[in-house]
Amino acid sequence: MSGIKRKRCTPGIRWLALWVLLTNTMLLLYCVTSPTQVKTRGSQEDTCPLNMAKFLKKNVTLPSRNSNSQLVECSPTVNIMFMKTHKTASSTLLNILFRFGEKHKLKFAFPDGHNDFFYPSPFKCSQVKDYRPGVCFNILCNHMRFDHHEVSKLLPQDAVYIAILRNPVDLFESSFHYYQKTIPLTWRIKGNNKLAGFLKNPQAFYRPKAYNSFYLKNLLFFDFGFDNNLNADDPRVMRNIDFLSKRFHLVLIAEYFEESLVLLKDKLCWTMDDILYFRLNVRKDSSVARLTPELRARALEWNGADWKLYQHFNATFWAKIDAYGKERMKQELDELRRRNGEMKAICIEGGDAVEAQMIEDRRFLPWQPLGESFILGYNIKKNINPKYRAICERMVTPEIQYLSDLGVSLWVTKLWGWLNNVFTF
Numbered sequence: 110m111s112g113i114k115r116k117r118c119t120p121g122i123r124w125l126a127l128w129v130l131l132t133n134t135m136l137l138l139y140c141v142t143s144p145t146q147v148k149t150r151g152s153q154e155d156t157c158p159l160n161m162a163k164f165l166k167k168n169v170t171l172p173s174r175n176s177n178s179q180l181v182e183c184s185p186t187v188n189i190m191f192m193k194t195h196k197t198a199s200s201t202l203l204n205i206l207f208r209f210g211e212k213h214k215l216k217f218a219f220p221d222g223h224n225d226f227f228y229p230s231p232f233k234c235s236q237v238k239d240y241r242p243g244v245c246f247n248i249l250c251n252h253m254r255f256d257h258h259e260v261s262k263l264l265p266q267d268a269v270y271i272a273i274l275r276n277p278v279d280l281f282e283s284s285f286h287y288y289q290k291t292i293p294l295t296w297r298i299k300g301n302n303k304l305a306g307f308l309k310n311p312q313a314f315y316r317p318k319a320y321n322s323f324y325l326k327n328l329l330f331f332d333f334g335f336d337n338n339l340n341a342d343d344p345r346v347m348r349n350i351d352f353l354s355k356r357f358h359l360v361l362i363a364e365y366f367e368e369s370l371v372l373l374k375d376k377l378c379w380t381m382d383d384i385l386y387f388r389l390n391v392r393k394d395s396s397v398a399r400l401t402p403e404l405r406a407r408a409l410e411w412n413g414a415d416w417k418l419y420q421h422f423n424a425t426f427w428a429k430i431d432a433y434g435k436e437r438m439k440q441e442l443d444e445l446r447r448r449n450g451e452m453k454a455i456c457i458e459g460g461d462a463v464e465a466q467m468i469e470d471r472r473f474l475p476w477q478p479l480g481e482s483f484i485l486g487y488n489i490k491k492n493i494n495p496k497y498r499a500i501c502e503r504m505v506t507p508e509i510q511y512l513s514d515l516g517v518s519l520w521v522t523k524l525w526g527w528l529n530n531v532f533t534f
């Protein structure tokens with residue numbers, strides 16, 4: 110106001126001042142809106158009552174075939190916990206859940222202000238928008254650090270728990286490149302190939318307590334709420350894995366995404382229409398680092414707890430496919446691929462994903478990591494048969510826009526995105 114030293118205020122300083130002001134405002138608002146107001150005691154009333162759950166369950170039956178090809182009646186599952194792990198094709202699955210929930214007018218337990226539940230803080234049911242003790246929801250599916258006890262307060266007891274895993278070596282590569290700019294530990298690594306530099310001697314760079322360090326080690330273990338710094342041979346690793354295998358009804362594997370969807374459809378008594386998809390949040394191929402066998406071995410060793418987790422659930426996954434029937438799986442896969450191809454031909458301009466700068470409609474522009482723009486998206490055809498327009502649009506809508514459309518306020522996320530854009534260019 111007094112204009113002290115105004116003339117000396119260079120544009121750089123002005124930007125800095127603006128930045129400080131904005132981040133402080135954001136932090137303040139963040140604290141004000143953080144969910145400390147809602148009291149959560151572990152009392153009986155906190156849990157979602159079973160009579161409510163029955164009420165939410167829809168009385169629809171679909172004929173489904175069991176492994177002996179006998180027709181059995183089942184009702185589509187509407188109560189679902191989806192553990193959205195990072196960098197595991199989970200955005201594509203999220204889009205499937207959003208569409209199913211929207212179609213059946215289900216009640217989502219959404220975060221408020223962001224697209225995640227205060228990640229990396231552990232999940233608390235009080236972080237859910239419009240949460241009150243005793244209120245039931247159908248679907249819980251945004252990024253969180255899993256806490257079974259808290260999650261179980263929100264969902265009916267018959268809720269089906271699903272999760273998705275990916276080979277920890279590829280997950281590590283993906284996480285490293287996606288989050289690199291937000292992990293100060295990586296800033297010190299010299300050379301063009303920071304990933305190789307890190308893996309050659311991780312101990313030189315890694316500190317468990319450093320900001321965002323969990324993106325660099327056993328990220329799956331971290332997402333599931335466990336200690337991501339356990340050694341692979343620590344007995345707690347197997348105990349944690351056992352704990353998950355008791356809680357989760359179906360653990361999908363990103364490397365076998367289509368098989369995963371077929372198992373999901375079977376488990377949830379859904380239809381083929383429900384699981385059609387276009388791959389979302391995919392990086393352009395040139396931004397995916399190819400690791401040498403030696404680096405792969407190092408990444409695997411470095412993420413030893415995740416490797417055990419992955420191997421355990423890869424084995425249960427294939428046991429489920431055996432139980433489902435190999436031939437029956439093959440037929441369903443053919444059908445899924447045929448129907449997906451059909452949707453692509455109906456919806457997608459040019460038949461495939463394109464780079465962000467080629468996307469014409471901002472509604473379909475995917476979120477990009479800090480200072481990057483390697484995530485692909487879609488253009489939809491201009492002359493789509495009106496019958497298909499709505500479904501085509503839904504299938505290509507990225508997570509952030511879809512959440513907005515479903516009524517989630519995302520001001521923190523949006524402000525953050527805006528700040529990133531302003532300060533990285």
Ligand SMILES: *[C@@H]1O[C@H](CO)[C@@H](O)[C@H](O)[C@H]1NC(C)=O
Pocket residue numbers: 168
């Ligand atoms: C579902 O509908 C059938 C037939 O309309 C009825 O007999 C049955 O009791 C219903 N079940 C539930 C749980 O409402």
Ligand SMILES: *[C@@H]1O[C@H](CO)[C@@H](O)[C@H](O)[C@H]1NC(C)=O
Pocket residue numbers: 276420423424427
């Ligand atoms: C997952 O299981 C399948 C079937 O047993 C096997 O072929 C594959 O090598 C396994 N993958 C890993 C990474 O262990």
